[in-house]
Amino acid sequence: MIMRRMKAEGLAHNTYFISSGGEAVVIDPRREAGDIENCMDLARGRCTKIKYILETHRNEDFTIGSVDLKKRTGAKIGHSANTPFTYGDIALKEGDSLPFGDMMLNVLETPGHTCDSLTYVLHASDGIPLAAFTGDALFIGSTGRIDLPGKDVEEKNARALYHSIHDKILPSGDHVLLYPAHGAGSVCGVGISDRDESTLGYERMTNAQLSMDEDTFVKTKLEEKFVRPTYFRKMEQYNLHGPPLLESRMKPEALSLAEFKGAVRDRPIVDTRTPPAFGGGHIPGSYSIWLEGMTLFPGWLLDYDRETLLLTDRDEDVKTADKFLARLGYDKCCGYLCGGFDVWQNAGMPIEYTHDISVEELNGRLAAGDITLTDVREPAEWERGIVPGAAMTFVGHLPQRLPDLPRNKPIATMCSVGHRGSIGASILERAGYTNVYNVLGGFKAWKNKGYAVTTPKVTAPKPEEAVT
């Protein structure tokens, strides 16, 4: 038997490939050429057939690759019978068994994160569980968020999750290997460990959320503060009805300056260079989303129906950026400026700057009262401390909250290190703000310098934001 975890940078998602005796199972493949190819290669390299493609639940944070992988392999797609998926082959329920080679996967219904969450328990013919693929129910060091299905069912979901974990998953045994769908950095849980290895027993002993009684657990889960990316709606749709095949996506074309200038008229530009590079000079009106940030933030800013242009640090970054867009279901990245910003600047085209600012300077200017500071991190981060006097607006909510932000004096955006701050600054500039600063190093640098921090009372984002 072999087992492979295929991690997605940025998204912190795990696809699992398990093979035994010439047959294989893939769990939660991503709609991403590399992920699909890896599965194919693992199968081919072992003279193995992929028999099942299994989903742990209807994912919200990325587009599922089941449809693409099925087309390539002829495997059957299995998912929960509790959701009206329209593209699968097997509707799974508690107690179902999926044999492959000398191994078997047993299905547990483990709702809470979503109502259709399944856990797959792997065992050999002796029936002794070896591993549990828990999807977004149980993470290493955390548990899945419970707010996605809606405000009104949050408590119900939290209770369901408690019972899924304590009555279904943990009883499989301390010795069982834990293979969740996400690792540290995922938007599907708070405080997920940066470690990939664990067991149910190790979690039982060390995962703080597992030693709570039901009511404490529920209270804790209800207090977790999440933002809900607007693109989740699209993911839910795609992951219910099946996304278009990867081969149907536009391919970003290498554009000359003339072509790019023509295209830019009615298409947004996403600039994936680093924040200091963006700050030092960019095409007026561009969004700043650093390369790794492309795994998530386009979901807050881009329309699905509108073509998008890229401006990258190096031409080869286009491939990476577009891979991330594919995961999010964006299929209309139509081109990039071949040769990058140099081509733009060397032609004497207009250039816009974002002022970069160190925390030391920020500290001085805040004291002098000549700058406004907006913290664009998430509520869960604010709770752990902010710069005194900073306004709090999550970067994804900035476009809607512009009326709240003063235009009469310089304004600085701050996040944890300066990446999301640069997104925020670019949103402000697009909206006509002219004296915008991004704090390099962000709150992390602020704390490292030992400057004053205050702990605000953070209220959950407004319902309309949570549910969008």
Place this chain on the structure above:
Amino acid sequence: MIMRRMKAEGLAHNTYFISSGGEAVVIDPRREAGDIENCMDLARGRCTKIKYILETHRNEDFTIGSVDLKKRTGAKIGHSANTPFTYGDIALKEGDSLPFGDMMLNVLETPGHTCDSLTYVLHASDGIPLAAFTGDALFIGSTGRIDLPGKDVEEKNARALYHSIHDKILPSGDHVLLYPAHGAGSVCGVGISDRDESTLGYERMTNAQLSMDEDTFVKTKLEEKFVRPTYFRKMEQYNLHGPPLLESRMKPEALSLAEFKGAVRDRPIVDTRTPPAFGGGHIPGSYSIWLEGMTLFPGWLLDYDRETLLLTDRDEDVKTADKFLARLGYDKCCGYLCGGFDVWQNAGMPIEYTHDISVEELNGRLAAGDITLTDVREPAEWERGIVPGAAMTFVGHLPQRLPDLPRNKPIATMCSVGHRGSIGASILERAGYTNVYNVLGGFKAWKNKGYAVTTPKVTAPKPEEAVT
């Protein structure tokens, strides 16, 4: 027979590998792990022995790889009998023949660029010339510079070059393939074509310098304005006595912030990020040399005896930067800040900025008289036009010319596109200038915008600069 040209980015240098019947010759290998490995691989892949390593002359612009390649292969090193090389095996003179496989290389003495320049003419047993490896004598679209051996012998060299080309090289025949040591972008000639393919006949018909009579040619060559990098002295030494083996070089270590901060006390930092990224925020006191610029500009700024630190955009760039340093004979790049500028900024360390400025803004500020402009390009570029009122100081001469540059108002540096401008700006900042601007797009953008241009009378750089 196979022939391979191995081009060096930035340096625009060509190493040639020619094999025939189980034996091979390498012409002008570079001291660069990749170049040496390529030669080894070409030989191994054809079950071929490298028999000769030949040098066209004592190179000044890069470190020769003959010693390393000889150690790996046991091949004999051949070079001119006219120079007291101390590491070679065969002292070559006019008329010598070097047989390998079914082919032969005949030696022509073709002085002018240097007094020891050789041309190797390739032919089969029928004696009909097939190709000429002309080193720095004849380029595609140009000829070699004649200023390097010294002011006093420039005219003598120009005449020698004229005769080398017309009496030695061209008589080999129109049909002969031309394989020079450099392509477009080299510091060893002006106006070299960006094309790699030519023949002696095509040059005879199209290369403007070849249709001049001797006196016009000499006059033209004497009027060519070159700068002479300070590192050429080191190259000459190395290429006379043989450089240290590559394996003796320091390897740049991945340093933590604490280690980097410790090391930085008495070591210069070279920041290889793009100019806008450098402008948007950098470690105070760093030199800005963009990655490709590392093929040349360290030679103007760094001491050979002093350890150097790198700050790169991506950690993998360290390998590229250090490869370029090896070519220039720099062996003491001791480390880099692992994780790059993010690590610096996130710790709340002090940050310095270079203002980036577009040509549009520059135009406005020059008109308003509130900025000084220094053009840091080369004399040969100034001759073709500058911004009215700009001071002219080549970037490599800036450190010595600081007293000429005013400190009392904002100062902008301009090059052709903004790369060397960023080097210049960083030199000024290191010298304590505080209000420094780099013109993004440089003179190219200025011209593209149609702004006013003037054509200055450019005098050659002062002798002490030319000869250093």
Place this chain on the structure above:
Amino acid sequence: MIMRRMKAEGLAHNTYFISSGGEAVVIDPRREAGDIENCMDLARGRCTKIKYILETHRNEDFTIGSVDLKKRTGAKIGHSANTPFTYGDIALKEGDSLPFGDMMLNVLETPGHTCDSLTYVLHASDGIPLAAFTGDALFIGSTGRIDLPGKDVEEKNARALYHSIHDKILPSGDHVLLYPAHGAGSVCGVGISDRDESTLGYERMTNAQLSMDEDTFVKTKLEEKFVRPTYFRKMEQYNLHGPPLLESRMKPEALSLAEFKGAVRDRPIVDTRTPPAFGGGHIPGSYSIWLEGMTLFPGWLLDYDRETLLLTDRDEDVKTADKFLARLGYDKCCGYLCGGFDVWQNAGMPIEYTHDISVEELNGRLAAGDITLTDVREPAEWERGIVPGAAMTFVGHLPQRLPDLPRNKPIATMCSVGHRGSIGASILERAGYTNVYNVLGGFKAWKNKGYAVTTPKVTAPKPEEAVT
């Protein structure tokens, strides 16, 4: 300007990519994913558009990739107006000009190899020719075969070729670079040099066929003895009407032994292992075609309409073998035995052997009279010597000539080194011969041992074979 030659292993074909000022031309692309991708990458890497895809003539020995490349780029396909191509965009005639960037290609009609052969002459705006892309008219060290259009027009073609070379191509000038469509090893010419570099002048002086007068040239060309692969018919069809897109090809599936056994019932197996490996044990009834031989010999043995199976030395060889099949227009390679011959033998399946024999043993057995020898090389090779007493049947004609080959005693096949001999042996075994030997080292080893050689009078292959 950049120029790249992309060579095809085995086929000895050159695709050329030339770019200038943001526009590029591709000459004779192959229907091969790698070749198409290389063109795309070269273009993208230089921010260049492919403007023209040009064909030198209707190729017979490989499938053209113009249709695929056009689909990816939108470039225009240009070819001779003398042939009723049904998929192109521009019908070219003598004197036409194709500008791209700062360069231009001028069209010369240079018939002889085919009636539609064109030569493209490259020059800059000064009109001075730099290079000639001569297709199959003029090779380095040879000229194109003239037998393909049919027995009745051979002399006419030879004369046409003479005039194309002497009246059209050579007049471009000695200094002109020569870029032909094929190198050594191609079936489109005899005695092509193994060198890639030449000029028209160097050929004029060294290419024996160019110093002949017209009648000697014609006589020489008429005496060249070629075989005409049966698959050329298919190539002509494809290259006239455009082949199916690469994406429509079957992909070879990794098959389990059970699947492979099922598939093998009515599908031929091609075993691409080395001759000694094939000799040491193979699946009864397989064809032996060594991996590199897949570039040509499937064309003699496989039906286009029938699915084929592969048995390779290493699973990764499947990709290489199928790439070669694509070039030949074979689109129905449906699968391979995953895990290779080990899987077959370890299951206890029947095994067939070809006896391998050294020339030393062959010599002894021929002397003893207990073995028959068939030389399966080509007529042009027989002319230069054979083993006394050997029958001569080209390997591609063996299936039709079986009635001529004795079954009553051991029979050995011999080629130049043992590769085609193994193909021949496998053909005999498929036909029921049971005591078959392949001569390892072939005629080369025989000569190296100094054994007796005789020079037979070789008649051209029968017309029906030549024209098929």
Place this chain on the structure above:
Amino acid sequence: MIMRRMKAEGLAHNTYFISSGGEAVVIDPRREAGDIENCMDLARGRCTKIKYILETHRNEDFTIGSVDLKKRTGAKIGHSANTPFTYGDIALKEGDSLPFGDMMLNVLETPGHTCDSLTYVLHASDGIPLAAFTGDALFIGSTGRIDLPGKDVEEKNARALYHSIHDKILPSGDHVLLYPAHGAGSVCGVGISDRDESTLGYERMTNAQLSMDEDTFVKTKLEEKFVRPTYFRKMEQYNLHGPPLLESRMKPEALSLAEFKGAVRDRPIVDTRTPPAFGGGHIPGSYSIWLEGMTLFPGWLLDYDRETLLLTDRDEDVKTADKFLARLGYDKCCGYLCGGFDVWQNAGMPIEYTHDISVEELNGRLAAGDITLTDVREPAEWERGIVPGAAMTFVGHLPQRLPDLPRNKPIATMCSVGHRGSIGASILERAGYTNVYNVLGGFKAWKNKGYAVTTPKVTAPKPEEAVT
């Protein structure tokens, strides 16, 4: 925290890299350029320092890479205080703790496989064990062999191992991840699972050896029948005093036929082609060791002090073969025949054949009594069945047992599939046997065909063989 398992093909060994908070630990690195580089890259890629290099015991089956890795990193080498290692830095005993980043490794003394075997238990600051690195004490599905320290202490070792597992390792808890030094295919245990994932609890429940009482366990371990490769002596020496640095090894040179013929006079040739290829023709006197078999079998056949030559299927296999030799401590592979067997055969050099035979033919010839069969597998394999009448001599013992093998009639060698059989056949041929057969498919094919099998009483190899 990250954890990486780096598996060695063939050897089935695991190197572990664990990092936390900027510091890393490597457990049991191999003396193999790739393994060392992987560790360096993992460290560099995470801006991490390797702090400790830990050994679980003095390994016998491969050469340790600690010395090389220390030279590259400056890390400290830790190993058992119970063995007089002469190259390490830290002598470890029960209860020692090795902190790195936020994690800690605790040392358990777990003798049995060797007297110096250690288990490292990984935990965070909470002290709850997360994983156990058990070396050769506890494998997945098996336990370590106990015969290596000598016949006289076997029982003592078996008892020690029982207590190490039950009193030391398992008490860490069911939930603890199990990371042993070897996987399926290792010579250090029988019946190791082909799976890489397990926990102490899963082993407790499913590993048959763990549910035995002490006496049954001891009896079982004493009955395990192992062969003891002669090269283990060298490994013990190297792993006690530290092997020479990798950089001091000879590099295999690409040799021409003439050079190879010169070298072959007093150097053995190892032919790494597949058994059918070797059978179909080889250089007289070569050893046949298939490529993957180079991970182990040179240890039985080659002298450490004598230079060796390679003959490979493809030139690039040389790198792989030499990597495997480095692991075994062989540093004198001086060259290979560039171009492979083709070069040999095409020169008309003498060729030797091994007859390959299918089990079907074998069955017939055994019935006819005209062939002798020698089973060259290991005792542990014979116990599970042999062909009736087969002699049993392990392939590694063949050179010493030749007097027992009849020369008067054809002789066949058989292993499980035909790989070791080919080694055996080549040993016989070197010894002058002239009518040697290798059974393709081996015992596996025999059983698959349903032929008769008998179960012999196998006695342990003679002490002198076991202890060598």
